[in-house]
Amino acid sequence: MSSSHVLALDAMGGDNAPDMVVSGANVARVRYPNLQFRLFGNAEKLEKLLRRFPKLAQVATVVASDTVVGASDKPSVALRQGRRSSMRLAIDDVQEGKASGIVSAGNTGALMAMSKIVLRTLPGVHRPAIASMFPTTRGESVMLDLGANIECDANNLVQFAIMGAAFARSVQGVRRPTVGLLNVGSEESKGHEEIKRAADILRASELPLDFHGFVEGNDIAEGTVDVVVTDGFTGNIALKTAEGTANMYSTFLRATFRRSVFSKLGYWMAKPALLALKRRFDPRRYNGGMFLGVNGIAVKSHGGTDALGYANAIGFAFDMMTQGFNEHVISDLARLSGGAADAAKAAAQ
Amino acid sequence: MSSSHVLALDAMGGDNAPDMVVSGANVARVRYPNLQFRLFGNAEKLEKLLRRFPKLAQVATVVASDTVVGASDKPSVALRQGRRSSMRLAIDDVQEGKASGIVSAGNTGALMAMSKIVLRTLPGVHRPAIASMFPTTRGESVMLDLGANIECDANNLVQFAIMGAAFARSVQGVRRPTVGLLNVGSEESKGHEEIKRAADILRASELPLDFHGFVEGNDIAEGTVDVVVTDGFTGNIALKTAEGTANMYSTFLRATFRRSVFSKLGYWMAKPALLALKRRFDPRRYNGGMFLGVNGIAVKSHGGTDALGYANAIGFAFDMMTQGFNEHVISDLARLSGGAADAAKAAAQ
DSSP states (O other), X not given: OOGGGEEEEETTOSTTTTHHHHHHHHHHHHHOTTOEEEEEEOHHHHHHHHTTOHHHHHTEEEEEOSBOOOTTOOHHHHHHHOTTBHHHHHHHHHHTTSOSEXXXXXXXXXXXXXXXXXXXXXXXXXXXXXXXXXXXXXXXXEEEOSSSOSSOOHHHXXXXXXXXXXXXXXXXXXXXXXXXXXXXXXXXXXXXXXXXXXXXXXXXXXXXXXXXXXXXXXXXXXXXXXXXXXXXXXXXXXXXXXXXXXXXXXXHHHHHHTSSHHHHHHHHHHHHHHHHHHHXXXXXXXXXXXXXXXXXXXXXXXXTOOHHHHHHHHHHHHHHHHTTHHHHHHHHHHHHHHHHHHHHHHHHO | OOGGGEEEEETTOSTTTTHHHHHHHHHHHHHOTTOXXXXXXXXXXXXXXXXXXXXXXXXXXXXXXXXXXXXXXXXXXXXXXXXXXXXXXXXXXXXXXSXXXXXXXXXXXXXXXXXXXXXXXXXXXXXXXXXXXXXXXXXXXXXXXXXXXXXXXXHXXXXXXXXXXXXXXXXXXXXXXXXXXXXXXXXXTOSOHHHHHHHHHHHHOOOSSEEEEEEOHHHXXXXXXXXXXXXXXXXXXXXXXXXXXXXXXXXXXXXXXXXXXXXXXXXXXXXXXXXXHHHHTOGGGGOOEEEETBSSEEEEOOTTOOHHHHHHHHHHHHHHHHTTHHHHHHHHHHHHHHHHHHHHHHHHO
């Protein structure tokens, strides 16, 4: 069994861990019959849970860990005090080559800090970024960074563009992804210096992506581009703003159907269609914050998700592992620096 | 007639100007019987339009202007070449005291540049900001800056907080508005330096507002605070992201009801309730970008709105004019600098 089919799970991370994690792994087991799991956490609890899922038990190994990283622990504290935690040992497992990816529904900051320290970054990557998929009018897109880097320079944004496009190519199967830089206007003169410089570099480079130029906030949900690139501050706020707006809308919609006997009847008539709409926006479908740029595969699941959502996070890790995501990033980054060297050479002549 | 009841309208700004502007003024005339209008633009066209609205003609004066600021003109070009434009002459009117506010559905950048140059800022204000109201789960809130200032320091953010709270108090009638700084987390350690310093200043100050601390993107639609404060880059992207998400949701909802005979029937049963929902989110209700901090009242209407939306933008200007918005800002800013002086004195002892 190749390690590209072994996934380390931080079984103690998440609101309903370890039950949710083990049930999620059991859902993923059916979808990915070649996948094997290494479950890190309280051995007694995990063994007991596995007795409920005998088929999962056949492809899962329990690895005992003593402690758990707290949901509100600072990353620096988790790094110092969490060396024997389920999260850390699962990441160590990837570093040691026993697994090729890790999924955790635990503390995001700690997971990113540990992944960076233990796995380090891919050759050429300055800073890893968090990416996530989201529904759009046209289908699905990916956005990064969602909060790993509060301040970014032009080169960080260019690398995010490359990593986001590599994700769209390898995992989503988009042959030549369109990439947009999130800005306050689409004209070239708009925005701050770093974003303009990033646009200049992307425009001049020869990469396996179509640089669309600047996109605005409304372009996110419209699906104007396959990959939306921004700094971690803006990306985090944009993503949560979109989630909040969608929640408000569905809250009001539910209240609307409760307004009268007629609207209640209307709801029952339209129920199958409305449930299809609900499934379309189901946050569990998009559950997975991919840590792009670390030397290994690391995916963060929402802490409050259920088994189905967790299985989807496992699916993202599986796809990145088996579709050669990291190899794409390495070769595209080399292409960029090669192109930059050529440009410098041409300029010097 | 006091000038606080005279409004200058850039009758040539907007997609369907001047028809939309004159029709909008006619809607506002009914709502605000004391309001008088000075319409800037093509005199022939405006006189002709006013013949359709004899009651509006009684409270409106046409002021001829030669040119129109183009929708895509750069602010610097508009400033140099637009001295005889409807937009500029309307702003000059406010500066000369003939009107106490201006509404325009024209070029936002040009309107802000001209307002700053001609009207200047209120005493103590470093930089004006663009604010807008938006619907939330709990009611309505106001957010600023929405794009006037791409980069902001801590003092800018503090002033935006004061201006936003003064708007909520004077125009929305919120006795003691809650104010939140938009950030990537609610813990004090989150975010960049400027936002942390702004929080420190607001926490230490004695102002007629309740400083809530940091809020996140999802808090915008949840209505966690009355006033959301952020820099113009983030605010512009957050606002457009929310608009885009709401549009996507209603696009899918429309498609959902068209799925089957049953869902179509369901739509007809629930139609009154669904129309109430639609009205709740009607962008025309929130049409008005208030330029807070300029020495005068300036409100930007969406270019693509209709008479009803334009009348709402006029309503915001009217409320700011008559509810003493600018006086609130001046006295609150004085209070802040007084408080800061006291704090410095205390520290020196």
